[in-house]
Amino acid sequence: MNILILGSGGREHTLAWKLHQSKKLEKLFVAPGNAGTNAIAHNLAVGVNDFKGIKNAVLQHEVNMVVVGPEDPLVNGIHDYFLDDKELQHIPVIGPQKAAAALEGSKEFAKEFMCRHQIPTAAYQSFTNETIEDGFKFLESLKPPYVLKADGLAAGKGVVILEDLQKAKKELQSMLIDAKFGNASATVVIEEFLAGIELSVFVLSDGSGYKVLPTAKDYKRIGEGDVGLNTGGMGAISPVPFADQEFMSKIHQQVVVPTVEGLKKDNLPYKGFIFIGLIKVNNDPFVIEYNVRLGDPETEAVVPRIKNDLVEVFEAVANQQLNQIDLQIDERTATTVMLVSGGYPEAYEKGKVIQGHDTIEDSLVFHAGTTMNEGQVVTNGGRVMAVTSFGDDFKQALKKSYQNIEKISFDKMNYRTDIGFDL
Numbered sequence: 001m002n003i004l005i006l007g008s009g010g011r012e013h014t015l016a017w018k019l020h021q022s023k024k025l026e027k028l029f030v031a032p033g034n035a036g037t038n039a040i041a042h043n044l045a046v047g048v049n050d051f052k053g054i055k056n057a058v059l060q061h062e063v064n065m066v067v068v069g070p071e072d073p074l075v076n077g078i079h080d081y082f083l084d085d086k087e088l089q090h091i092p093v094i095g096p097q098k099a100a101a102a103l104e105g106s107k108e109f110a111k112e113f114m115c116r117h118q119i120p121t122a123a124y125q126s127f128t129n130e131t132i133e134d135g136f137k138f139l140e141s142l143k144p145p146y147v148l149k150a151d152g153l154a155a156g157k158g159v160v161i162l163e164d165l166q167k168a169k170k171e172l173q174s175m176l177i178d179a180k181f182g183n184a185s186a187t188v189v190i191e192e193f194l195a196g197i198e199l200s201v202f203v204l205s206d207g208s209g210y211k212v213l214p215t216a217k218d219y220k221r222i223g224e225g226d227v228g229l230n231t232g233g234m235g236a237i238s239p240v241p242f243a244d245q246e247f248m249s250k251i252h253q254q255v256v257v258p259t260v261e262g263l264k265k266d267n268l269p270y271k272g273f274i275f276i277g278l279i280k281v282n283n284d285p286f287v288i289e290y291n292v293r294l295g296d297p298e299t300e301a302v303v304p305r306i307k308n309d310l311v312e313v314f315e316a317v318a319n320q321q322l323n324q325i326d327l328q329i330d331e332r333t334a335t336t337v338m339l340v341s342g343g344y345p346e347a348y349e350k351g352k353v354i355q356g357h358d359t360i361e362d363s364l365v366f367h368a369g370t371t372m373n374e375g376q377v378v379t380n381g382g383r384v385m386a387v388t389s390f391g392d393d394f395k396q397a398l399k400k401s402y403q404n405i406e407k408i409s410f411d412k413m414n415y416r417t418d419i420g421f422d423l
C-alpha cells in the first residue's frame with residue numbers, strides 16, 4: 001500500500017511516523033512535508049491546495065490512499081475532487097467531503113448544526129454588514145467578555161474575545177465593514193462567553209461507525225500561565241486528567257453520539273477525524289468548535305498512544321468497517337512540548353541550524369517547521385519541533401520531555417516550561 005499524507009507540520013510527521021510502522025505500508029509520501037518526514041518518507045514538492053499537482057503525484061507514484069492533515073484542502077473540497085475524477089475516485093481519502101468540512105469552514109454552519117441536533121453550545125447570533133446594527137444591540141444585551149468569531153477560516157486568528165463593549169462594537173465593525181479577515185469575516189458569529197476549562201476529544205468516523213480516540217488538552221498562548229498571543233499550540237497532554245469516566249460518558253451521550261448521528265441525518269458523509277473542542281462548565285460539556293482534522297500539537301500526544309496498526313484503521317475507515325476494529329490505547333500519559341522560533345507568533349527568523357534533536361533516545365521528536373539545508377536540519381517555521389514523552393502521569397512525562405529539550409538547541413529557541421500548570 002502506498003500512502004500520501006498532505007501537510008508539513010508536527011501532526012503530519014507524527015502520522016508519517018505511525019504509518020511507517022505498518023507492515024502493510026510499501027511507500028510513504030508526504031506533500032510538502034518537512035525534514036522529519038524526509039527521513040522516513042518521500043517528500044513531494046506539491047502544495048496541499050494544488051489539487052492538480054496532487055492528482056499527478058498520486059497517479060505517478062501509484063498512491064492507494066490519501067491522508068489529509070490540515071483543514072484547508074478539506075474545506076476546499078479535496079475529497080470531492082477525488083470522487084469526481086474517474087482516475088481518482090477509487091482512491092480513499094481520509095478526511096471529510098466539502099459539505100461536512102463546513103463544520104470547520106463556517107462557524108455559523110457549525111452553530112446551526114449543533115442547534116439542530118441539540119448539542120450543547122454557547123448561545124449565539126450571527127450578523128452581516130446589513131445587520132450590523134442588530135449586532136451592536138446583541139452585544140449590548142450580553143455580559144462581558146464578548147466573543148466574536150469570523151465565520152470562515154482565518155488561520156486560527158478569527159476568534160476575538162474582548163472585555164469592553166465599545167471595543168467589541170469596534171471589532172464587529174472592523175470584521176464586517178473593513179473585512180478584517182477578508183471574506184472570512186463577511187459573517188460574524190457573536191456568542192455567549194463560557195467560563196471553564198477546555199479539552200478536546202477526537203473521533204474517527206467512517207460515515208457509519210466511529211471510534212472515540214483519547215482526549216487531549218493543548219496550551220495555545222505563547223506565554224507561561226497561558227498569557228499573551230495565541231499560537232497554533234505550545235504543548236499538549238493526553239489523556240486529560242479531569243476527563244473522568246462520568247464526564248466522558250456525558251461527552252459521549254451529549255456530544256459525540258448526536259454529532260455522528262447528526263451528520264447521518266443531514267446526509268453529510270464523513271470519513272475522517274472530528275476534533276471536538278469542548279469546555280467544561282460546572283461539570284457539563286459544551287462545544288466550542290469543531291475541526292475536521294486532527295489537532296496540532298494534540299496529534300503528537302494522541303497518536304503515539306494508539307497501539308493499532310494505523311494503516312489497518314484507515315483501511316477500515318475507507319471500507320466502513322471501523323466497527324470491526326478493536327482500538328487499543330496505551331494507558332500511559334503522553335505529553336508534548338513545542339519548541340518554537342524566538343519571536344513567534346510574531347515575526348521570527350528562519351534557517352537556524354538545529355542541533356541535538358537526533359541524540360534523544362527516550363522521547364519522540366516530531367518535526368514541524370524544519371527543512372534540510374546543505375545536509376543540516378534548519379528551522380523553517382514558527383513551531384519547529386515537538387518533544388513527546390510517556391509517563392505514568394503527566395508530570396512524569398513532562399519531566400522527561402523537559403530533560404531532553406536541554407539537549408536540543410537552535411538560535412533563539414523558545415518553549416513553555418509550564419505545560420500542564422492548570423491541571
Ligand code: AMP
Nearest residue numbers: 122147156159191192193194195288289
Ligand atoms: P477557536 O478558534 O474556535 O478555537 O477559539 C479560540 C479560543 O477562543 C478557544 O480555544 C477558547 O479558548 C476561546 N473561546 C471560543 N469560544 C468561546 C466561548 N463561547 N466562551 C469562552 N471562550 C471561548
Ligand code: GLY
Nearest residue numbers: 232233295296297
Ligand atoms: N491545537 C489546535 C488546533 O490544531 O487547532
